[in-house]
Amino acid sequence: MAYYDEKISFFRRQVVQKKHNESKLKELYTQRETLNIKADALRKDKLDEQVDVDRLEGHSLTAFFYNVIGKREEKLDIEREEAYAASVKYDVVSRELSAVNEDIKFCEAELRELHECEQQYAQAMMDKLKAIKSIGTQAAEKILRAEERISYLEKQVKEIREALEAGQAALETSNSILSSLDSAEDWGALDLMGGGLLSDMAKHSHLDEAQQQVEYLQVQLRRFKTELTDVTIHTDMQISIDGFLCFADYFFDGLLADWAVLNKINQSQTQVQNIQSQIEHVISHLTTLLSATDKSLENEKVVLNDLIVKATITD
Structure with missing residues (x-):
C-alpha cells in the first residue's frame, strides 16, 4: 500500500501547485490589465507635464508672460517638479508591470508542466481504491475522503x-x-x-x-x-x-x-x-x-x- 501512497502524495502536491498557480494567474491577468490602463494614463501625464516645461523653457507666449511678471523661474520650478513626479510614477508602474509579466511567464511555464497532474492523481487514487477493494475492506470510501480532506x-x-x-x-x-x-x-x-x-x-x-x-x-x-x-x-x-x-x-x-x-x-x-x-x-x-x-x-x-x-x- 505504501507504493500507492507515495504516488498519490506526489501527484497530490502537483495538483495543489496547479490549482494555486491557476488562481494566481487569474489574479495576475487582472493586475496586468489594470496596470496597462494605468501606465497609458501616466505616460500621457508624463508627456503633458514635459510639454509644459518645454513651453516655459522655450520662446512661447506663456514663457514671455511669466518672464514679464517676474515669475518665470518660479513657475518653471513647479512645472519641473510636476514633470519629474509624473515620470517617477510612470517608472514605478512600468516596473510593476514588468514584474507582473515575469510572474505570469513563470506561472504559465509551471502550468504547462503540470497539465496532466490531475488525471495522474485521479488514476493513482483509482489504483489505490482497487487495491483496497481487492483485499476485501469496507473502509475504501472513508480512506479516500480522508485523502481528499x-x-x-x-x-x-x-x-x-x-x-x-x-x-x-x-x-x-x-x-x-x-x-x-x-x-x-x-x-x-x-x-x-x-x-x-x-x-x-x-x-x-x-x-x-x-x-x-x-x-x-x-x-x-x-x-x-x-x-x-x-x-x-x-x-x-x-x-x-x-x-x-x-x-x-x-x-x-x-x-x-x-x-x-x-x-x-x-x-x-x-x-x-x-x-x-x-x-x-x-x-x-x-x-x-x-x-x-x-x-x-x-x-x-x-x-x-x-x-x-x-x-x-x-x-
Missing part, C-alpha cells in the same frame, strides 16, 4: 505559508524605508541649523534610497496580494489589502522640493507606518490561520492512519 488542507497550508513569506519580505522593505527616512530627517534637522552642502547632500541621498525602496515595496505588495488570492480573509482585511496596490501613488504625491521640508518627511514616515501596520495585521491573521490549519491537517492525518490500520487489521 488532507489534500485540501495541504493546499491551504502551502498558500498561507507563501503569503506569509511575501508579507514578511514587504515588512522588511518597509523597515528599510523608515530607516532611510529617519536618516533623512536627522540630516534635514542639521541642514536647518546651517549644516551646509554636506548635510543637504546626505539628506537627499537618503531620500533617493527611500524612493528606490518604495518602488521595490510596491512590487512586493502586489505580489503579497497575489499570494493572498486563495486565502480566506474577512471583508475589512480585504479592503486593507486592496490598498496595497495604491501605496506608491499616495507616497509620491507632493514629492521632490517639498520633501526638503521636515514636515513632508514626517508625512512620508506616517504613510509608511500606516502600510506597515496593515501588513502586520494581515501577517498576524495569517499566522493564526496557519496554526489552526496545521492542527486540522495533523488531526486528519491521524484519522487517515487509524482508518488504514483498521482496514489492515480487518483484512
Whole structure:
C-alpha cells in the first residue's frame, strides 16, 4: 500500500501547485490589465507635464508672460517638479508591470508542466481504491475522503505559508524605508541649523534610497496580494489589502522640493507606518490561520492512519 501512497502524495502536491498557480494567474491577468490602463494614463501625464516645461523653457507666449511678471523661474520650478513626479510614477508602474509579466511567464511555464497532474492523481487514487477493494475492506470510501480532506488542507497550508513569506519580505522593505527616512530627517534637522552642502547632500541621498525602496515595496505588495488570492480573509482585511496596490501613488504625491521640508518627511514616515501596520495585521491573521490549519491537517492525518490500520487489521 505504501507504493500507492507515495504516488498519490506526489501527484497530490502537483495538483495543489496547479490549482494555486491557476488562481494566481487569474489574479495576475487582472493586475496586468489594470496596470496597462494605468501606465497609458501616466505616460500621457508624463508627456503633458514635459510639454509644459518645454513651453516655459522655450520662446512661447506663456514663457514671455511669466518672464514679464517676474515669475518665470518660479513657475518653471513647479512645472519641473510636476514633470519629474509624473515620470517617477510612470517608472514605478512600468516596473510593476514588468514584474507582473515575469510572474505570469513563470506561472504559465509551471502550468504547462503540470497539465496532466490531475488525471495522474485521479488514476493513482483509482489504483489505490482497487487495491483496497481487492483485499476485501469496507473502509475504501472513508480512506479516500480522508485523502481528499488532507489534500485540501495541504493546499491551504502551502498558500498561507507563501503569503506569509511575501508579507514578511514587504515588512522588511518597509523597515528599510523608515530607516532611510529617519536618516533623512536627522540630516534635514542639521541642514536647518546651517549644516551646509554636506548635510543637504546626505539628506537627499537618503531620500533617493527611500524612493528606490518604495518602488521595490510596491512590487512586493502586489505580489503579497497575489499570494493572498486563495486565502480566506474577512471583508475589512480585504479592503486593507486592496490598498496595497495604491501605496506608491499616495507616497509620491507632493514629492521632490517639498520633501526638503521636515514636515513632508514626517508625512512620508506616517504613510509608511500606516502600510506597515496593515501588513502586520494581515501577517498576524495569517499566522493564526496557519496554526489552526496545521492542527486540522495533523488531526486528519491521524484519522487517515487509524482508518488504514483498521482496514489492515480487518483484512
